[in-house]
Amino acid sequence: MIQHMVDGVLVGSIYALGAIGLTMVMHMLRFANFTHAELLSVGAYIALVFDKLFTSLAPILATKIGPLSMTLALSLAMIVSMALTAASAVVIDRLVFRRIRQRGDMLSMVFASFGVALILRNVIGLIFGLGTTLYSKDIAFAVIISLDPLLMVRPDQIAVLGVALVLMLVLHLVLSRTIFGYALRAVAENASLAQVNGINLGRIVVAVWLIGGALAAAAGVFYGLTNQITPVIGRDLLMPVFAAAIVGGIGSVYGAAMGGFLVGLAANLALVILPSGYSPSVPFLIILVVLILRPNGMFGEARP
Amino acid sequence: MMGLLSYLVFFSTVASILAIAVLGLNLQWGNAGLFNGGVAAFFGAGAYGALILGGTPQEVHLGGFGLPFGVALIGGMFAAGALAWIFGRLTLRLRHDYLAIATFGVAVTFENVMRNAQWLSGGAQGIRGFARPLQAELGAGLSYNALYLAMVAALLILTYLFLQHLSRSPFGRLIRAIREDEEAAQSLGKSPAKVRLTAFVTGSVIMGLAGGLYGGFYAFVSPQDVLPILTFQIWAMLIVGGAGNNRGAIAGAFLIWGAWTASGWALSKFAPVEAQLYAGSIQYILIGSVIVGMLLWRPQGLFPERLLVSHSGQNNRTYKPAGE
Amino acid sequence: MLSARNVQAGYVPDLPILREVSVDVAKARVTAIIGPNGAGKSTLIKAIAGLVPISSGQIIHEGRDITNIRPDRMAAQGIAYVPQNDNIFRSLTIRENLDLALRRAGPRADEIREALFARFPPLAAKQRDKAGSLSGGQRQFLALANALAVEPRLILMDEPSAGLAPKATEEVLEMARELTTQGVTILLVEQNVTQALRLSDHCYILAEGRNQIDGKAADLLGDKVVAEIYLGGKRLRVGA
Numbered sequence: 001m002i003q004h005m006v007d008g009v010l011v012g013s014i015y016a017l018g019a020i021g022l023t024m025v026m027h028m029l030r031f032a033n034f035t036h037a038e039l040l041s042v043g044a045y046i047a048l049v050f051d052k053l054f055t056s057l058a059p060i061l062a063t064k065i066g067p068l069s070m071t072l073a074l075s076l077a078m079i080v081s082m083a084l085t086a087a088s089a090v091v092i093d094r095l096v097f098r099r100i101r102q103r104g105d106m107l108s109m110v111f112a113s114f115g116v117a118l119i120l121r122n123v124i125g126l127i128f129g130l131g132t133t134l135y136s137k138d139i140a141f142a143v144i145i146s147l148d149p150l151l152m153v154r155p156d157q158i159a160v161l162g163v164a165l166v167l168m169l170v171l172h173l174v175l176s177r178t179i180f181g182y183a184l185r186a187v188a189e190n191a192s193l194a195q196v197n198g199i200n201l202g203r204i205v206v207a208v209w210l211i212g213g214a215l216a217a218a219a220g221v222f223y224g225l226t227n228q229i230t231p232v233i234g235r236d237l238l239m240p241v242f243a244a245a246i247v248g249g250i251g252s253v254y255g256a257a258m259g260g261f262l263v264g265l266a267a268n269l270a271l272v273i274l275p276s277g278y279s280p281s282v283p284f285l286i287i288l289v290v291l292i293l294r295p296n297g298m299f300g301e302a303r304p
Numbered sequence: 305m306m307g308l309l310s311y312l313v314f315f316s317t318v319a320s321i322l323a324i325a326v327l328g329l330n331l332q333w334g335n336a337g338l339f340n341g342g343v344a345a346f347f348g349a350g351a352y353g354a355l356i357l358g359g360t361p362q363e364v365h366l367g368g369f370g371l372p373f374g375v376a377l378i379g380g381m382f383a384a385g386a387l388a389w390i391f392g393r394l395t396l397r398l399r400h401d402y403l404a405i406a407t408f409g410v411a412v413t414f415e416n417v418m419r420n421a422q423w424l425s426g427g428a429q430g431i432r433g434f435a436r437p438l439q440a441e442l443g444a445g446l447s448y449n450a451l452y453l454a455m456v457a458a459l460l461i462l463t464y465l466f467l468q469h470l471s472r473s474p475f476g477r478l479i480r481a482i483r484e485d486e487e488a489a490q491s492l493g494k495s496p497a498k499v500r501l502t503a504f505v506t507g508s509v510i511m512g513l514a515g516g517l518y519g520g521f522y523a524f525v526s527p528q529d530v531l532p533i534l535t536f537q538i539w540a541m542l543i544v545g546g547a548g549n550n551r552g553a554i555a556g557a558f559l560i561w562g563a564w565t566a567s568g569w570a571l572s573k574f575a576p577v578e579a580q581l582y583a584g585s586i587q588y589i590l591i592g593s594v595i596v597g598m599l600l601w602r603p604q605g606l607f608p609e610r611l612l613v614s615h616s617g618q619n620n621r622t623y624k625p626a627g628e
Numbered sequence: 629m630l631s632a633r634n635v636q637a638g639y640v641p642d643l644p645i646l647r648e649v650s651v652d653v654a655k656a657r658v659t660a661i662i663g664p665n666g667a668g669k670s671t672l673i674k675a676i677a678g679l680v681p682i683s684s685g686q687i688i689h690e691g692r693d694i695t696n697i698r699p700d701r702m703a704a705q706g707i708a709y710v711p712q713n714d715n716i717f718r719s720l721t722i723r724e725n726l727d728l729a730l731r732r733a734g735p736r737a738d739e740i741r742e743a744l745f746a747r748f749p750p751l752a753a754k755q756r757d758k759a760g761s762l763s764g765g766q767r768q769f770l771a772l773a774n775a776l777a778v779e780p781r782l783i784l785m786d787e788p789s790a791g792l793a794p795k796a797t798e799e800v801l802e803m804a805r806e807l808t809t810q811g812v813t814i815l816l817v818e819q820n821v822t823q824a825l826r827l828s829d830h831c832y833i834l835a836e837g838r839n840q841i842d843g844k845a846a847d848l849l850g851d852k853v854v855a856e857i858y859l860g861g862k863r864l865r866v867g868a
Contacts (some may be wrong), residue, residue, distance in 0.1 A: 024647060034400030034408075083442030100602055110339055110404045112599045118536060118592030130581065182728040186717045196677065196776065197701040197729060239412060242405050250399075277420040285504060286459040291394050291406065 001266060002149045004268040008159040010226070012264020013164035017219035019244035019256035020171065021212025027188055028208055028249030029101065029237050031109040034102020035092065036216060038120040038234035043085040044224040045124055050077035051135060056209050067155040069140040070225060078221045078274055082214040089213030090206055092116060117234065125231040133229040160222040167218060168257050171211070175253065184208070228302025236280075240267065243283035259296065262286075310446050313564065318451045320460045321517045322453065323557035325464050326541045328510030329552060334548035335471065336503035338396070339404040339482035342411030346384040346508040348530035349514025351424055352418065353380030355525055359434040373437035377516040384512025385505050389416075392504040397497050411535060419527040425482060430526025447489045456517055459621060460554070467550050470506075479503050537564065543598045546605025549610050557609055564591070629655040629813045630676070630782060635685035637675040644683060645671045647837040648835065651815075653782070658805055658814045660828035660845065669817040670712065673786050676815075677702060681724050689782065703732070708775035712786040715771040722751050722770060727775035737782030742775045746791050747803075765796030784806070785816040789823060801827045811837045825849045837867040 022036045054073035055062045061073035096116055100108050142152040175181035186194040187204045195201050223233055244263045248255025263286055270282045291299060325347055340346075358376025371379070378588070387410070395406040410599075416481060418425040425431060470476050482496045514543045519525045537560060545556020571583040630653040635787070638644035646668045653659045661669045666670060674680040676687050678697040687695045694705060702709060717725050721828065730737040743774060745752035748769045754762070759770055775783050785804065789797035797820060804814045805827050818824035825845045832842040 026401065030399075030401070032404045034404075046689065096596060096600065100603075103603070105332070105599075106601060107337060107339055107400065108599045108603055111543065112596055114341075114536065114539075115592040115595035115599070116590050118442075119596065122588040122592070125585045126589075130585070153532055179728060179731045182720060182724050183731075185720060185724075186728060189717050189719050190714055192679070193711065193717065195699045196679070196702070196709050198700050198732070198778070200700050218421045239409060242409075246405070253539055275420065278416060281413040284413045287406065287409055288394070291398070291402070295402075295530070297400055 001269070001272055003151055003266060004272055006153060008265035008268030009261055010153070010161055010264070010267065012200070012261035013161045013241050014219045014222050014226075014260070015237070015244045015258045015263050017164055017167065017215045017222070018169070019242040019248065019260045021208075021215045021247065022241055023245040023250055023252065023256040024188075024208045025212055025243060028238050029097070029109075029204065029242065031106060031113065032095075032242070033114040034110065034238065035116045035120065036113075036212065037238040038117045039089060039213055039216035040083055040220035040223060040241075041124055042088060042120065043081045043213075043220035043229060044193055044229050044233055045128055045220075046084050046217070047074065047077040047221045048128075048133065048224070048229060050080045053077075061137030064136075065159075067143075068159050069136040069138055069156055070159065071136070074135055074221075074225075078218065081221060082136025082217040083219075085217035086213035087209040089209040089216075090169070093209050097142040105281055128284065130231060134228055135225055141260060154226070157226050160164055160226055164218070164222065169255065171215075180207075191237065195264045239280065239283035239287075243286045243290075245297075247289050247297055251297035252297070255297055255299035279303035290295075310449070312444065313449045313453050314602075315561070316516075317449065317456050317521060318560045319451070319558045319561040320456045321514050321521065322538065323554045324456075324460050324463050325511045325514035326545070326553040326557045326561075327460075327467055328507040328514065329538055330507075330540050330547065330553040331467060331470075331510065332504055332507035332549060333542065334546075334553070335476065335483070336479045336507075338401075338499055338500060338504055339400055339407070339508075340504070341406075341408035341506070341535065342414070343535040344442055344512060344530045344532060345411040345414035346388060346511040346519070346536075347534060348411075348414055348418065348525070349384040349387050350377075351511030351519035351529065352527040353383035353512065354516035354532075354612050355380075355431045355434050355519045356425075358520075359431060366414035373520060377513065377520070380519070381509045381512040382515035384515065385509040388505045388508030389501070392501045396500050396504065405543065408532075411530070411532060415527050415530045418530065426526075428527060430524060430528075431519075434522055434523045435521070436523050437467070442506035452521060459513065459517065463513070464550055464554065467510075471550070475499075530616075534590075536591055536595065537561075540595050540598075542605075543595055543603075544606055546607040549605065552605050552607030556605065559606075560591075560594070563594075586600070617622065621622050629653050630687070630689045630815065632672065632676065633688070635672070635675060635687065637671060637680050637682040637685075639680060641681070641683055645837055646675060649834065649837065649839055650685075651832055651839075652843075653813060653815045654733075654830060655813050656808050656811050657829040658808055658816065658827060660824040661762070661815070661817045661834060662819075662824050662831060662832040663840070666836075668837040669834055670786050671837075672834070673709070673784050673815070673817050676836060677707075677784060689819065695765045699788050703778045704781070706779075706781035707784065708780035708782070709784045710775050710776055710786065710788065715758045716767050716774065717732045718758065718760075720759055721756055722759055723755040723764070725770060725774055726751075726755075726777060727756050727773040732778065733865055734756065740779065744776060747776075749830045764791050765799070768792060768800055772800065776807075777783065780812065780814045782815065787817055787819055789818060791819045797823060 018037065018040055019268055021039070023255060025033050026035065030261060033082060051071070051074045054076055055071070061076065062071050064071050065075065070203055096112055140154050140156055142154045144155055145151040175185060181198050183194065183204065185208065186197070187201065191201060220233060223237065240263050244259035245256050246259070247262055248257070248259030263283060266286055267279060267282045274282070308571040325343065329340060329343060332340050357371045357379040358373055373424060391406055391410055397405045419428050421427065431549060478499055482499055518529070540551055541556040541560040543556070544559055545554070546552030564587065567587055568583065572580065631651060632651045635646050636650045637646040647667065648671055651659070651661070651672070661672060663669055671680055672771075675682050678699040682696050684696070684711075685756060686693060686857045687697075689705060689707065692705070697705070701768060717728070720728065727737075733740050745755075750766055751770055751773060759767065762770060783804075788800045788804065792800065801823050804816065808814060816824070816828070825848060828845045831843065831845045831848050833840045833848075
């Protein structure tokens, strides 16, 4: 059971990163973005491409970092992937969502996001094939942390948790210490007032997509590192990420982060009781419970 | 010649069944502005419900009550309605995209449960052992299929007439009024939440009818029949046909189903063997593109809604970040 | 300083709230807009701020046409707008509210902030508190401080006395008056007619989306006809 909790926290950090971007977009642009989860796939695959590219250009980059299976090349590739995925989020908004939004057609935005997700997922499948791949062919050995109770963790998982926490900390500092962060929070609270105070809403929208896309890419790489890379990463993480955002309360970055860990824990603990075949249903059950007990989540505010 | 006729009967039957489901979605989305992200679940509830109630006894799973087809069909519709009522109650008062997530989740869970709960649904093998209505008396073959098509077509027409009548009735005007301007409707003393729930449940019951007919037609249902792609297909049909327009919904069903089967056939015939594995991916990209393309360039569909409540015709729940 | 000429404006093009309104705002003076409910007073201010679409007519500010300005461009034109409700960011601290408002001040930010704290001591004392914890009057002061942070030449105020106790109302309006002695132009919409006439220089009365009467505030105060028709029939006295 402790092993389940540990696994839950580790996968929860991935959900958290995905949920932060989702909650910001959902709050600001008022639509459930079903494309967001696909950005995790996109991030994982872009990193795969650049990982191979960097490694072939400079074989020295193939050295692993300490006990991790992560190489220097992959670290660089992840940074590149974060930037490119962020940019693609903005491009998708420009091409699809913004046009629909400017018509005032909010319902269609959700449909459109489904359509875009379908396209992204299957284009990835066409390009990279339908099977699974890994960043590194080497077997990552788990380390035994304790014998009784039996606890095993892979160094990669610890690193993922650490870097995820660092990313969240950086975002926290931006929100609490920088003018840009104040502007983000101001727009989240009252976009019209922010505009009247001179804040360019269009630029904030772009910033939100960039941040969301970058965090999603990191989450995707982390997922690929600790599980495997497949074109259905987005499909598989869609419900957990939504659940995390809803648990935390739409619009709350801190809520999304906590929600991610809670969903990870809950999903893994559920495996103690339920047969593993039911695990795709657990995030939905979590959403159901939240909607019954506390529809606005932990930190969300009721919005019309 | 017989082969072509046989195929057309087959095609029309499935298209008509799907058209019934699209009509249900039109009531929910086109009229009431509700987002149903889990059409497959309500369709599936109808299918599984009907087959469990109407099937022959099975060892592996529940069911086999052997009820007459009509009763089984109604049972399936009831199951779909109950499912819709539960989740509608929970989510309809919340922001509209919560409904999207919740209904999508319902469909994911429905398929997941059906796949795993062997005792209930036969698991991944699905439910067999269903005797199609009057099959024993009439025998299999083109004439039987034609009769089944006739039954489906009759039900489609009935559903269409029912929804047209509903649309022109005070209730129909009320639904659209609430979609256009909730506050005004509320000031008239109508409860938007109750009206929406009614529309949602009614639409889902219609989807359940379609599911039951589908299950009856194939005499078989499995988790593969309730995947998200079904939901996307039904939306695409409505988006192409024209949300808010019942005739458009039916037209959209035939169009999209035609395109889907045609593309499937073309890919299997002309694509190289190595690419056959990706035929599904290509079809998914096509339908995703249809959805996005229509929403971008012709959101009103090919057969736009002609019945409007007010001049503005715009959804009241809009948010446009000014300054973009 | 600012002129609105024959402005027709409304949220929906077919249903204008302002049918034809013209207003001239003199530099370094307080100009007030008063009138019955539904007259379009707030709509006029919002239209000037770019928040309500203007379908015909013009807004000229310092010689420049700013009709249908994009709201976030007001600061660059030297205009600040203080909305009626929800005019500060409650989830940000007072300090964060001000720093956000000061973001374009560059090296002068500290100087301006000190001046603002000197003008509004209660804000200085509570600067680490969330703005949502302030009382109504203090929130209004913060909103005013945010507006002053961009060193505007024109301040638009939408019912600054709304929801305030009489004393706070007086403080806010006195401050508006005092700002004009420093060269700032004020255009305000007010429901509280007495105070508006007392503390403004020029006054416009709107009704049903059109101009009715305008004139020097002192003149209007003593005018029996005005009192009868527009101001509820009560004769107003200076000092009431």
